[in-house]
Amino acid sequence: KFYWMSPTQVRWRPFEFWPANTAVNIDAAGTKSSFRTGDSLVATADDATHQMTITRNGVVQKTFPMSMGMVSGGHQTPNGTYYVLEKFATVVMDSSTYGVPVNSAQGY
Known part of the structure; x- marks a missing residue:
């Protein structure tokens, strides 16, 4: 599945996750790339317990508490599979990340 991020940047991912430590070779009209996947690393969020494993x-590495957004106002996180596409040293995840000011009645 392809996603154009800009006129010059495309992201591609398979429909199913590759197994751990898989060699991947890509040839798109002569533009080639090869890489190997690493370990299988899965984060599972449980909305009922508000825990992420x-x-x-x-093998379980860590379990910690987490939030799934606010149910009131329709700001809860929808169920589904999400893909990690970027990595940051730190990131603030509050209501302002999707346009609701932190100091508003629906903010957090």
Whole structure:
């Protein structure tokens, strides 16, 4: 599946996750790339318990508390599969990240 991020940048991912440590070779009309996937790293969020569990190659590494957004006002996180496409040293995740000011009645 392809996603154009800008006129010169495209992101591509397969429909299913690649197994851990898989060699991947891509040839798109002569533009080639090769890489190898790393460990299987999965984060599972449980809305009922508000816990996130991190597993590496099927072994639990860490479990920690988390929020799933506010149910009131329709700001809860929808169920589904999400993909990590970027990595940051730190990131603030509050209501302002999607346009609701932190100091508003629906902010957090």
